[in-house]
Amino acid sequence: MRALLGSGGVRTEQRKSLYIDEMRRHFGEVDSILFIPWALNDHDRYLELMHERGLNAGYELIGIHTHVDPLAAIEKAEAISIGGGNTFRLTWELQRSGAMEAIRRRVLNENIPYMGVSAGTNVACPTMQTTNDMPIVQPTSFATLHLVPFQVNAHYFSGSTWVQTSEDDFLEHFGETRDDRIREFHEMNELPVIGLREGSYLRCHDGVVTLIGAPARLFRAGHEPIEVSPDENLSSHLKY
């Protein structure tokens, strides 16, 4: 199984450069990549933006929405990539179209490379339950692709949220922190959660999970969270 899971927030030149390097290393010599833009509302615009901003990394991205039969497109795909947006909308569409099972089978049984960013990373996990998104639509189930045996919290950050009130002024916001939310997740669930900071990646290759780009925070039920370093193989921490 080959998956590259990104946190999102690819908004600086340095982050973009790492994104392109990792994406090219991951997909290698494939001719085209089936791109699933379902987490956003405007699919054509999403594909345009990916090309305009160079986030196709030189590959031809083909939007699944341009195919009459999305399941046939998945069957023929050399590689699959799922982008960010709203994870509830993405999961709902993957479920109702039948794409969830089709993608899972191609990636796990036929070993085609998968890339996810943000929402596309959330759905690579056993469930979408560590998303940060608003539940704008109700999927039948929170179960997702289960390509990896752990959860990821994308766009992870430590500490409080601050709100900018003027050029130099920031006000602390008292909603739950990410750590609070993940602790609440572990009050009701056992799966380990990787808090993946913006601009960083998990390279998952046949059971070896390598962290790229920034430290991550690893949360396991009943344990204190720990910081892990880039280039570390996380696999040994992810047994549960």
Added chain:
Amino acid sequence: MRALLGSGGVRTEQRKSLYIDEMRRHFGEVDSILFIPWALNDHDRYLELMHERGLNAGYELIGIHTHVDPLAAIEKAEAISIGGGNTFRLTWELQRSGAMEAIRRRVLNENIPYMGVSAGTNVACPTMQTTNDMPIVQPTSFATLHLVPFQVNAHYFSGSTWVQTSEDDFLEHFGETRDDRIREFHEMNELPVIGLREGSYLRCHDGVVTLIGAPARLFRAGHEPIEVSPDENLSSHLKY
């Protein structure tokens, strides 16, 4: 119908003073309030904290978890208050216990006063779909108490999230803003959404909705969002 809906973030003395004033004005001369702590994991500790921090406003709060029969407790309650925490967990428990229907009937048909804060405000809406919380458990449905005909986004703030990296240093975070999330909600739903800032309240009294404490931002599908001022009657904006 009488509901007082708070955004949460009652962490300064000024905010606490407003909270107590509004709560006393709302509940008046009732003897005790049935408090539902199901959004948090540790119910006893939640009740203790409410009393320790003076957030009972002088009333006796009785935890629903101390009753053998929660539905009987709802039937006898003079007043009901639901506190904050995780909205998915709260909704799940309200549904599986049968409390959702029982509370709805007492507040809408028998006119007992209801107060919600944060998650307790989310569930007063037609659905819990404008929560900020992590989906740590799957409720049967996203439908909630529907005491009011609009949605509230609690802990609302405008603009980006910033993360503190040292005493004076803040880093912009690129996850979706609240406005992005609410726009996405309106890509799939019609209900108006009130972005309610921390420390502020909606006093809902037989169709009159008064904003207390801070400006709010009102989002309607197909319209630009507008700012509304404290003490304004929002009812005319909430037709849809």
